[in-house]
Amino acid sequence: MTKSFCFSTETAGTLPVPFQLIHDDCTTAMRTMPSETAVRVFADPPYFLSNGGTSCSGGKRVKVDKGDWDKPLTPAEIHSFNMKWISECYRLLKVTGSIFVSASFHNLFDVGQCLNEAGFITRNIITWQKTNPPPNLGCRCFKHSTEFIIWAVKHKSKHFFNYDLMKELNGGTQMTDVWTGSLTPKSEKLLGHHPTQKPLYLLERIIQAASQPGDLVLDPFCGSGTTGVATVRHGRRFIGIELGEEYVELSQKRINKELGLPDEQNIAMSDQNPME
Numbered sequence: 317m318t319k320s321f322c323f324s325t326e327t328a329g330t331l332p333v334p335f336q337l338i339h340d341d342c343t344t345a346m347r348t349m350p351s352e353t354a355v356r357v358f359a360d361p362p363y364f365l366s367n368g369g370t371s372c373s374g375g376k377r378v379k380v381d382k383g384d385w386d387k388p389l390t391p392a393e394i395h396s397f398n399m400k401w402i403s404e405c406y407r408l409l410k411v412t413g414s415i416f417v418s419a420s421f422h423n424l425f426d427v428g429q430c431l432n433e434a435g436f437i438t439r440n441i442i443t444w445q446k447t448n449p450p451p452n453l454g455c456r457c458f459k460h461s462t463e464f465i466i467w468a469v470k471h472k473s474k475h476f477f478n479y480d481l482m483k484e485l486n487g488g489t490q491m492t493d494v495w496t497g498s499l500t501p502k503s504e505k506l507l508g509h510h511p512t513q514k515p516l517y518l519l520e521r522i523i524q525a526a527s528q529p530g531d532l533v534l535d536p537f538c539g540s541g542t543t544g545v546a547t548v549r550h551g552r553r554f555i556g557i558e559l560g561e562e563y564v565e566l567s568q569k570r571i572n573k574e575l576g577l578p579d580e581q582n583i584a585m586s587d588q589n590p591m592e
């Protein structure tokens with residue numbers, strides 16, 4: 317099931333950013349990787365929300381059906397699923413490493429508990445405040461306008477944090493844990509559709525905050541490849557794992573475009589492995 321694509325500096329002709337996309341279940345793929353090799357993980361796991369209800373998208377009432385991977389499970393099944401991939405991330409991260417996991421209020425508590433159980437220490441729960449959230453159609457609660465990103469580390473003080481850059485990007489004052497911005501713009505969706513594509517500015521900030529050029533970044537739920545695009549843009553190495561073949565292909569196209577490579581150049585095995 318594993319399918320890898322990988323480019324070396326020579327192939328890409330740009331930054332030294334080998335990357336690899338793996339078509340597989342993330343826990344299965346991570347189990348084959350050596351311990352303590354990654355510096356940063358960004359994970360945008362299933363929120364398990366596709367329950368046949370409705371929501372508003374582009375001004376229209378639509379059925380919530382993001383795919384089989386998002387179908388509801390029991391709380392015990394969700395806990396078991398989250399525990400497996402989070403434990404693998406813990407094993408793969410270096411002591412200086414960080415994990416960032418996106419969550420809505422639906423999975424925030426379970427993911428937080430699994431991070432604790434795996435041994436991680438939470439540094440922040442970042443609130444992503446959306447400037448253009450869709451309306452709440454049910455009118456039985458407040459309009460949902462936020463998601464969260466839990467930032468956790470393996471060691472309380474040894475983790476890398478690019479404090480000065482964050483302050484600089486925030487106009488010279490300490491950056492807070494509330495990040496405000498729009499939903500993913502259409503301009504970032506020109507190469508194909510993914511139902512839960514994250515905006516690039518979020519991933520760029522996370523990558524700049526917790527990794528340095530040349531570091532290895534892993535995304536176990538790679539989706540449309542947003543983390544990959546942000547990672548190669550900032551000169552980090554990247555491994556993305558994704559279950560949906562069409563999303564592996566979309567990720568490939570988006571990363572190729574970022575590196576200035578043609579679409580069809582999609583199976584060029586390099587001599588440079590991102591793990592090395």
Ligand SMILES: C[S@@+](CC[C@H](N)C(=O)[O-])C[C@H]1O[C@@H](n2cnc3c(N)ncnc32)[C@H](O)[C@@H]1O
Nearest residue numbers: 341342360385513514537539540542558559560
């Ligand atoms: C919330 S989306 C990630 C979206 C991504 N952050 C982006 O910006 O495009 C989750 C993705 O994980 C994939 N997925 C679900 N279960 C998986 C598993 N066990 N292993 C690998 N990928 C999985 C889904 O196909 C989906 O594309």
